[in-house]
Amino acid sequence: MRLIISILLIGAAIGAAAFGILGFQGKLSRKPPLELFPDMDRQAKLRPMEPNHFYANGVSSQLPPAGTVARGEPIQTTTGAVYGFEDSPVNTGLVTGTTNFVELNPLPVAAEMIQRGHERFDIYCAPCHGKLGDGNGITKKIGVMPAVANLHDKRIVVMTDGEIFSTVTHGKGLMGAVGPLMPTADRWATIAYLRALQLSWLGSTNDLPAEQKAALK
Numbered sequence: 001m002r003l004i005i006s007i008l009l010i011g012a013a014i015g016a017a018a019f020g021i022l023g024f025q026g027k028l029s030r031k032p033p034l035e036l037f038p039d040m041d042r043q044a045k046l047r048p049m050e051p052n053h054f055y056a057n058g059v060s061s062q063l064p065p066a067g068t069v070a071r072g073e074p075i076q077t078t079t080g081a082v083y084g085f086e087d088s089p090v091n092t093g094l095v096t097g098t099t100n101f102v103e104l105n106p107l108p109v110a111a112e113m114i115q116r117g118h119e120r121f122d123i124y125c126a127p128c129h130g131k132l133g134d135g136n137g138i139t140k141k142i143g144v145m146p147a148v149a150n151l152h153d154k155r156i157v158v159m160t161d162g163e164i165f166s167t168v169t170h171g172k173g174l175m176g177a178v179g180p181l182m183p184t185a186d187r188w189a190t191i192a193y194l195r196a197l198q199l200s201w202l203g204s205t206n207d208l209p210a211e212q213k214a215a216l217k
């Protein structure tokens with residue numbers, strides 16, 4: 001008998017609890033909801049532009065602390081200089097604040113950089129433009145890219161470094177964007193190498209030292 005009474009009591013208690021929690025579902029109430037697991041729905045925080053007493057000047061939107069690094073892709077050179085903030089020629093290929101392409105590579109060009117550019121060129125550009133840059137890459141040979149630019153065309157030789165950077169970064173005509181594949185510094189290194197490659201095609205026997213020129217004859 002006692003057992004039966006206790007089972008009934010426990011049953012009634014569970015029923016009441018279940019009804020208490022679930023029974024009012026769907027009812028409208030102006031009171032805050034019952035939160036079994038409040039997660040982080042409510043927390044102490046400062047909303048932007050809201051007055052507060054946390055900071056001395058009473059404003060929640062503060063200037064960035066000293067030493068904050070701007071968005072972008074900072075590039076540190078061997079000399080310790082840091083380049084590459086959002087609106088700088090290194091990131092855009094443009095003279096800051098204008099729509100004019102920069103004439104020259106904004107990163108200091110050194111032998112290591114040209115070597116790196118050589119490697120990158122052979123990986124990222126040669127499949128279409130050919131290792132010589134003359135437009136005879138494998139994609140032309142197998143017929144998937146019928147008209148690839150010859151990078152020794154006078155038009156491209158006289159193009160500013162900034163415009164080539166823009167072509168590489170965003171693509172142009174039939175050429176897709178290479179920017180997403182190559183870090184910024186590598187794109188500039190590739191351009192430095194491309195300049196060396198173009199220069200090598202412009203050489204003549206007059207550029208040879210006297211002894212070598214004599215040996216030619």
Ligand code: HEC
Nearest residue numbers: 124125128147148149156164167168172173174175178190
């Ligand atoms: C998938 C093939 C492909 C790859 C990879 C490629 N290019 Fe091109 N590139 C082209 C084609 C095709 C053109 C001609 C685009 C047109 O005129 O429609 C071109 C044009 C150019 C031009 C001339 C743009 C102009 O203003 O006429 C330059 C400069 C150039 N590419 C540089 C590069 C460099 C540097 C790389 C490597 C980082 C590269 N390209 C990688 C296919 C490619």
